[in-house]
Amino acid sequence: MYKVLKKKQKFTLKQKYFKRNGGLLLQQHLSSNEGNVDKIKLFTSKEMEKATNYYNENRILGQGGQGTVYKGMLIDGSIVAIKKSKMVEGMKFDEKKVEQFINEVIILSQINHRNVVKLLGCCLEAEIPLLVYEFIPNGTLYDLIHNQNEELPLTWEMRIRIAIEIANALFYLHSAASAPIYHRDIKSSNILLDDKYRAKVSDFGTSRSVALEQTHLTTRVQGTFGYMDPEYFRSSQFTEKSDVYSFGVVLIELLTGQNPISAEQSEPVRSLVSYFLHSMQENSLFNILDPMVVKVGPKQEIIVLALLAKRCLNLNGKKRPTMKKVAMELELIKASGGNVIEDHGDEESEIDDIIHSWETNPSCSMSRTITTDSETLPLNSTF
Numbered sequence: 040m041y042k043v044l045k046k047k048q049k050f051t052l053k054q055k056y057f058k059r060n061g062g063l064l065l066q067q068h069l070s071s072n073e074g075n076v077d078k079i080k081l082f083t084s085k086e087m088e089k090a091t092n093y094y095n096e097n098r099i100l101g102q103g104g105q106g107t108v109y110k111g112m113l114i115d116g117s118i119v120a121i122k123k124s125k126m127v128e129g130m131k132f133d134e135k136k137v138e139q140f141i142n143e144v145i146i147l148s149q150i151n152h153r154n155v156v157k158l159l160g161c162c163l164e165a166e167i168p169l170l171v172y173e174f175i176p177n178g179t180l181y182d183l184i185h186n187q188n189e190e191l192p193l194t195w196e197m198r199i200r201i202a203i204e205i206a207n208a209l210f211y212l213h214s215a216a217s218a219p220i221y222h223r224d225i226k227s228s229n230i231l232l233d234d235k236y237r238a239k240v241s242d243f244g245t246s247r248s249v250a251l252e253q254t255h256l257t258t259r260v261q262g263t264f265g266y267m268d269p270e271y272f273r274s275s276q277f278t279e280k281s282d283v284y285s286f287g288v289v290l291i292e293l294l295t296g297q298n299p300i301s302a303e304q305s306e307p308v309r310s311l312v313s314y315f316l317h318s319m320q321e322n323s324l325f326n327i328l329d330p331m332v333v334k335v336g337p338k339q340e341i342i343v344l345a346l347l348a349k350r351c352l353n354l355n356g357k358k359r360p361t362m363k364k365v366a367m368e369l370e371l372i373k374a375s376g377g378n379v380i381e382d383h384g385d386e387e388s389e390i391d392d393i394i395h396s397w398e399t400n401p402s403c404s405m406s407r408t409i410t411t412d413s414e415t416l417p418l419n420s421t422f
């Protein structure tokens with residue numbers, strides 16, 4: 040009798056957690072056929088405890104605004120990343136977080152792209168709901184850019200390839216079959232790197248499908264300072280071009296190796312976007328480039344990429360290119376070495392001006408020597 044009663048109690052508790060963790064909300068979306076939720080496996084709380092060795096501290100991979108991520112091993116031996124959402128704020132259970140959690144499940148269940156992190160399943164019957172992702176072993180793009188070491192230099196080719204991969208993922212999301220999906224929090228720490236250092240866009244907690252958006256009344260401005268579209272900040276209206284802006288910030292992070300917000304500097308250097316735009320205006324792009332980029336990157340490609348970033352960062356969203364255009368231009372830059380560019384007003388004369396000031400600036404003579412010494416660099420002859 041005691042055993043049966045205990046089992047019943049446990050079952051009731053699991054049902055209670057399932058409901059509280061948004062299980063019903065998910066079922067609702069399931070029945071309305073949104074996404075491909077059958078592909079999402081429902082894990083038991085026991086499986087999760089075993090996989091993380093009871094949420095052992097030394098299994099923690101990282102902590103974000105939404106919770107803690109653990110490295111885990113499933114019974115079949117596969118390695119996964121398990122995100123334990125932060126649901127309890129003080130003593131209160133946060134309904135908004137449940138919504139974000141279910142939102143991420145629904146959004147990710149609709150996505151199948153090699154540059155987007157895969158969601159394998161979730162666990163709703165545990166006290167705190169959990170998300171189970173494929174494990175991405177090489178950390179974040181943020182760490183790769185900002186903690187560079189000699190063992191793994193971030194080459195120019197890697198920077199361009201990673202930019203193309205993120206752009207392709209965003210283009211895919213924006214043109215998703217059922218309805219466009221906006222990521223809404225693109226930043227280098229949300230780009231994970233796999234075993235071959237390929238980019239995987241992650242963290243879809245604040246993402247929105249345009250179809251879902253119609254049923255959501257949230258007008259709260261969300262995102263990360265330094266990456267956030269100023270137009271969205273002012274109007275609370277998120278558009279596909281707001282993702283383009285944040286992508287532009289990641290592009291200049293790749294070009295300059297600098298943080299979007301630098302606490303040590305004073306304005307205008309403090310905001311990387313203002314510093315970058317100011318440098319472009321003064322034709323002194325070379326002043327803010329990552330020394331590694333100056334050393335090994337072909338000038339023409341660097342400049343064309345910088346001009347593309349500048350268009351992504353236009354204050355007027357309508358004047359920014361779409362992600363489709365950005366992805367196509369990046370492929371073109373890579374394929375042609377920046378020699379073939381589309382006509383965007385005065386860009387050709389801008390390129391000439393930047394090259395001229397780069398060439399005549401004494402502080403760049405070092406890098407120039409290094410560049411001209413290398414026979415492998417494709418565009419030396421043009422300078």
Ligand SMILES: Nc1ncnc2c1ncn2[C@@H]1O[C@H](COP(=O)(O)OP(=O)(O)OP(=O)(O)O)[C@@H](O)[C@H]1O
Pocket residue numbers: 100101102103104105106107108120122156172173174175176178179224228229231241242
């Ligand atoms: N699939 C994964 N594979 C490997 N590590 C991961 C995976 N997902 C997340 N991580 C690690 O966990 C950390 C926290 O991830 P999470 O997405 O919760 O937060 P964040 O992006 O750092 O912050 P925020 O949620 O505030 O934007 C990441 O920085 C990364 O190091």
